[in-house]
Amino acid sequence: MLVSASNLFFSYGSRQVVEDVSLEVASGQIVAVLGSNGSGKSTLMKLVAGLLKPAKGTVKVENQTIVSMTRRQIAQAIAYVAQETKLQFPLSAIEFVLQGRFPHGKGLGFESDRDIEIAQMAMNLTDTIAFAHRELNTLSGGERQRVFLARAIAQEPKLLLLDEPTSNLDISHRVATFLLMKRLAEQKKIGIMLVTHEINLTAEFADHILLLKNGCTFISGSVEEVFKKHVLEEVFETKVLIDKNSATGAPRVTLDTRR
Amino acid sequence: MKPRTYLTPKSTVKILILLFSLLLFSFSIALLFGSEQLAASSLFLALFNKVFGRPTGLTIETETILFVVRLPRAFFAICAGASLSVAGASLQALLRNPLAEPYVLGVSSGAAVGAIISIIFAEKLSFSQPIGAFTGAVITVFVVYFLGQGKSGTSTERLILAGVITTSFLWAMIIFLLTISSNPKLRGIAFWLMGDLGSGISSILGYTMIACFVAIFVIYLLARMLNLLMVGEESAMSLGVSVEAIKIVLYLLASLLTGLTVAMVGSIGYIGLIVPHIIRMAWSSDHRLLIPAAACLGASLLLLADTVARTIVAPRELPVGAITALIGAPLFVYLLRKTI
Numbered sequence: 001m002l003v004s005a006s007n008l009f010f011s012y013g014s015r016q017v018v019e020d021v022s023l024e025v026a027s028g029q030i031v032a033v034l035g036s037n038g039s040g041k042s043t044l045m046k047l048v049a050g051l052l053k054p055a056k057g058t059v060k061v062e063n064q065t066i067v068s069m070t071r072r073q074i075a076q077a078i079a080y081v082a083q084e085t086k087l088q089f090p091l092s093a094i095e096f097v098l099q100g101r102f103p104h105g106k107g108l109g110f111e112s113d114r115d116i117e118i119a120q121m122a123m124n125l126t127d128t129i130a131f132a133h134r135e136l137n138t139l140s141g142g143e144r145q146r147v148f149l150a151r152a153i154a155q156e157p158k159l160l161l162l163d164e165p166t167s168n169l170d171i172s173h174r175v176a177t178f179l180l181m182k183r184l185a186e187q188k189k190i191g192i193m194l195v196t197h198e199i200n201l202t203a204e205f206a207d208h209i210l211l212l213k214n215g216c217t218f219i220s221g222s223v224e225e226v227f228k229k230h231v232l233e234e235v236f237e238t239k240v241l242i243d244k245n246s247a248t249g250a251p252r253v254t255l256d257t258r259r
Numbered sequence: 260m261k262p263r264t265y266l267t268p269k270s271t272v273k274i275l276i277l278l279f280s281l282l283l284f285s286f287s288i289a290l291l292f293g294s295e296q297l298a299a300s301s302l303f304l305a306l307f308n309k310v311f312g313r314p315t316g317l318t319i320e321t322e323t324i325l326f327v328v329r330l331p332r333a334f335f336a337i338c339a340g341a342s343l344s345v346a347g348a349s350l351q352a353l354l355r356n357p358l359a360e361p362y363v364l365g366v367s368s369g370a371a372v373g374a375i376i377s378i379i380f381a382e383k384l385s386f387s388q389p390i391g392a393f394t395g396a397v398i399t400v401f402v403v404y405f406l407g408q409g410k411s412g413t414s415t416e417r418l419i420l421a422g423v424i425t426t427s428f429l430w431a432m433i434i435f436l437l438t439i440s441s442n443p444k445l446r447g448i449a450f451w452l453m454g455d456l457g458s459g460i461s462s463i464l465g466y467t468m469i470a471c472f473v474a475i476f477v478i479y480l481l482a483r484m485l486n487l488l489m490v491g492e493e494s495a496m497s498l499g500v501s502v503e504a505i506k507i508v509l510y511l512l513a514s515l516l517t518g519l520t521v522a523m524v525g526s527i528g529y530i531g532l533i534v535p536h537i538i539r540m541a542w543s544s545d546h547r548l549l550i551p552a553a554a555c556l557g558a559s560l561l562l563l564a565d566t567v568a569r570t571i572v573a574p575r576e577l578p579v580g581a582i583t584a585l586i587g588a589p590l591f592v593y594l595l596r597k598t599i
Contacts, residue, residue, distance in 0.1 A: 051493055075499030088355045089489050089544040092263035103499040110268050133262035
């Protein structure tokens with residue numbers, strides 16, 4: 001198993017945020033974490049990324065516990081894309097993407113030609129190469145979000161952790177981003193864990209779904225197991241209709257706004 | 260908006276050669292101008308002769324002005340300008356705040372209090388003054404850092420406010436200590452609040468320059484990590500930086516640079532704000548350029564500012580801190596409006 005997290009607990013002060021959650025991601029697999037706001041999705045992701053230390057439970061990366069790994073070793077295996085990064089200094093998109101090469105470099109000196117090639121490739125994949133030399137703060141939220149994803153791809157990780165990677169994107173780039181995830185998983189055998197509210201695209205692309213409610217696992221299973229009317233209605237506390245996407249046959253969720 | 264590309268070794272070297280030439284130019288200006296003006300030809304001949312141990316060919320008075328007054332003062336300016344600019348650049352990246360600067364944050368004032376206390380209570384110990392200044396700077400950095408942290412993390416305004424409050428408290432302490440003590444080594448209130456390159460004590464110049472150079476060099480070695488830190492701590496951590504350890508090292512080095520500078524020449528403000536800002540605007544935020552470039556540009560600007568301070572109201576002199584504040588404070592307001 002590429003990454004296995006078992007029985008994780010975490011609290012901010014006295015507020016229990018993640019409670020006894022386990023999850024596994026295999027190479028080439030896309031695992032989606034769904035749940036309402038404040039259900040502990042982002043915290044869970046930070047625990048898996050090794051950015052937070054669980055109060056109880058362990059995270060193992062290729063059978064090595066993450067606490068026994070150096071930051072650099074973790075960074076060589078796991079790339080993490082946060083929801084939003086605010087920049088205070090002028091930095092071009094390509095400079096930002098090149099940061100992804102840090103864990104593979106010497107720590108000193110400059111990026112190699114190969115580093116630059118990899119960064120440009122990542123920017124091609126995320127459709128950001130056109131504004132590679134523009135300052136990050138002058139880009140739109142959606143463009144910036146794709147640049148963040150490009151940095152993670154340039155990091156050449158085994159596991160890619162994405163916290164709401166499509167929240168600012170227009171519909172065509174949402175689809176493109178999910179297609180790209182699929183491609184990275186299939187061709188490069190990257191394991192992907194994403195937190196998202198993109199429920200219908202998740203139904204089409206995810207191999208496994210973890211549904212969180214109040215920090216606990218509500219259900220963990222395949223798309224068919226999770227995408228059931230009573231499950232989604234109970235977790236999200238809203239009415240839904242489920243039928244099939246006529247193009248792909250995947251479950252399709254429609255929000256029922258009648259009260 | 261002009262396009263920005265990534266930094267290459269070639270462009271870095273080009274910019275650094277340019278800035279180093281500016282430094283040599285400013286250095287010459289600082290030696291040539293003053294109450295008595297020297298001719299450029301005799302200056303270079305004298306420097307050349309001095310290096311090879313030959314008679315300088317100057318009159319005794321001119322020789323004294325050049326080698327006893329202006330040369331040490333120019334070296335103080337280089338050392339202080341480079342140190343404060345690099346300390347400013349490091350603090351800005353660490354705090355992700357383009358307004359962070361040793362003087363604005365009160366770190367310089369903390370160093371001044373430390374230096375004054377060590378002069379009053381431990382005068383006889385060698386190096387007590389720089390050590391006291393360093394200690395004062397470290398304590399202030401951490402106090403301001405914690406005061407600046409609100410419930411929802413560090414905000415720009417809160418940090419600056421913490422700096423302002425800490426500074427006014429420390430200034431009161433400076434004035435109190437200077438009033439109760441009659442130690443002749445204390446060099447007056449203006450020196451500690453505003454900085455004066457003419458008050459540097461030549462006997463400690465050599466050690467201080469070496470220490471500053473080493474500190475700047477170590478920060479330069481950490482330049483790539485600074486690049487990651489300026490984006491965010493979590494982001495840097497996820498890219499393999501041992502953030503907690505590196506942060507402490509960098510805060511200590513920035514405090515060391517500030518402390519050494521204050522012990523030498525008092526609190527000179529805003530140079531650490533102006534210089535990194537110019538380099539980021541003109542070329543790049545990449546610390547592999549920013550750190551050495553800030554050192555060169557900071558040294559040059561302080562040399563020039565001090566030349567102005569010495570000549571503008573001749574035969575009287577302004578403290579150089581007055582000049583840097585006259586330029587720096589408006590820039591600070593401009594940056595404040597831009598960031599918030």
